[in-house]
Amino acid sequence: MKKYVIITIVILALVGIYFGFFKKTSNGETKKVYKYGDVEKGKIEIKILSTGSIKPFNQVGIKATSRGRIEEVFVQEGDMVEVGTVLATISSEDRNSILDAAISQIKIAKESKNKNAIKEADIAYQVAQSAYKPVFLTSTIKGEIINRSCETGQNVDLSNELFVLSDKLVGRVDIDEVDIAKMKKGLKAYITLDAYPDKANTGKISKISREGQTISDVVVYEILVEPDAVPEEWASGMTANIEFVTKSKDNIIICPMSAIREEKGETYVLIKNNSKERPSRGSNVKNGLMEEPEKRLVKKGIDDGRFVEIIEGLDIGEKVVTEITEISNEKKNNSLFGPGRRRN
Numbered sequence: 001m002k003k004y005v006i007i008t009i010v011i012l013a014l015v016g017i018y019f020g021f022f023k024k025t026s027n028g029e030t031k032k033v034y035k036y037g038d039v040e041k042g043k044i045e046i047k048i049l050s051t052g053s054i055k056p057f058n059q060v061g062i063k064a065t066s067r068g069r070i071e072e073v074f075v076q077e078g079d080m081v082e083v084g085t086v087l088a089t090i091s092s093e094d095r096n097s098i099l100d101a102a103i104s105q106i107k108i109a110k111e112s113k114n115k116n117a118i119k120e121a122d123i124a125y126q127v128a129q130s131a132y133k134p135v136f137l138t139s140t141i142k143g144e145i146i147n148r149s150c151e152t153g154q155n156v157d158l159s160n161e162l163f164v165l166s167d168k169l170v171g172r173v174d175i176d177e178v179d180i181a182k183m184k185k186g187l188k189a190y191i192t193l194d195a196y197p198d199k200a201n202t203g204k205i206s207k208i209s210r211e212g213q214t215i216s217d218v219v220v221y222e223i224l225v226e227p228d229a230v231p232e233e234w235a236s237g238m239t240a241n242i243e244f245v246t247k248s249k250d251n252i253i254i255c256p257m258s259a260i261r262e263e264k265g266e267t268y269v270l271i272k273n274n275s276k277e278r279p280s281r282g283s284n285v286k287n288g289l290m291e292e293p294e295k296r297l298v299k300k301g302i303d304d305g306r307f308v309e310i311i312e313g314l315d316i317g318e319k320v321v322t323e324i325t326e327i328s329n330e331k332k333n334n335s336l337f338g339p340g341r342r343r344n
Contacts, residue, residue: 034293035323036272037256039314044254044304046247047190048182050223052173054193054238056166057206057224060141064156068092071134075163077148081139087163088150089134099125143167146236169230170206171240174213174220182246183208189225194239203227205244247302253310257303259320268297269314270321293321 071089075081091099102125109117147164150156171191175183187205206226212219225242227234259269270293298313314320 030326030328033325033327034270034272034321035325036319037259037322039253039255039310039318039320040316041251042254042307043250044248044252044302044307044309045245046302046304047243047245048175048179049241049243050173050175051239051241052171054169054234054236054240055172056143056146056168056236057170057226058141058143058167059146060143060165061161062087062137062140062163062165064090064158064160064162065137066090066092066135067157068095068135068155070150070152070154070156070162073148073150073152075145075148077145079145080143081145081165082142083139085139086136087139087145088137090137090156091134095134137162139163139165141165141167166236168226169234169236170227171203171225171242173223173225173240173242174215175223177212177219177221180208180221183221183223183244188245188248190243190245191225191227192241192243193234194241196233199231201227201229201231249302249309252301253314253316254307255310255314255320256322257306257308258322260298260300260308266297267300268295270294271296271314272319272321 068090071091073088075085075087081087102121105121106118106125109121143165144167145163146166148162150160150162156162171189183205185205185208189203189205191201191203192199203225205223207224209222212221214220255269261268261270273292273294296313299311301309301311303309
């Protein structure tokens with residue numbers, strides 16, 4: 001019995017020694033690793049993003065002004081026209097009847113090979129053309145032909161829309177009433193199309209609707225954004241992503257937003273300690289990762305969520321802590337088993 005008691009005590013002692021040693025070697029010193037960001041000069045823009053589409057600023061449909069037949073079309077889609085430009089001519093039904101009759105007489109006269117009859121038919125046709133002029137269909141605005149829906153010889157009536165004109169293409173978006181107070185004419189914007197995501201065009205607000213609409217229980221206002229120059233690839237109906245620059249500051253001192261800390265009413269950052277004191281043995285001061293940073297009070301300005309303006313407290317070239325990670329100097333020690341011995 002005593003033998004088993006002694007064996008049990010020895011086993012418990014060995015287990016206690018092992019775990020006590022393991023705890024001692026694994027409970028090493030915890031140190032902090034600091035990730036830094038730069039304090040530099042830069043630009044901050046505060047933006048509001050909205051999605052809309054490319055639409056004409058003014059769009060005008062040109063309909064037939066009389067019943068008849070398209071005699072000739074002078075323009076194509078994409079053509080730029082002035083006010084009063086002739087788009088097409090239409091022969092009225094009366095004119096068509098008279099001219100068709102005159103053409104028939106000419107045909108009959110030619111078949112009879114009667115020179116006098118042919119001459120009289122030709123004169124009758126010329127008189128008909130002079131007496132009954134075609135109707136001119138003209139542009140009412142200066143702009144681009146964005147749609148043409150007629151061809152020579154086509155019969156039309158007063159309900160047919162033959163052309164659609166646009167004076168210029170703009171971006172149209174709906175802005176929530178919460179943000180409408182931040183909008184004003186002339187406000188800068190960036191316009192990016194889904195079809196061309198890597199190409200941003202600059203523009204400005206040219207019109208803000210004074211009448212709101214309720215969409216999905218939210219009151220919105222339509223805003224038109226005119227590009228500085230209309231790109232050739234733009235087409236009516238394209239999806240547009242528009243960023244409105246509500247605030248902008250350039251040539252200011254900035255640092256990463258993640259460096260800002262607030263505590264007990266104070267706003268501060270942790271800056272890299274550039275002390276030249278001799279580092280302790282085994283420290284990691286050389287690579288600038290583990291030295292203790294210095295607390296510095298700052299006064300901040302505007303931010304865009306990524307960077308923040310620093311009004312007071314920092315100088316260009318300094319480095320600020322953006323991330324802190326704790327690591328342990330744990331060292332696994334297998335010396336319990338003796339050098340050259342293997343654990344079974």
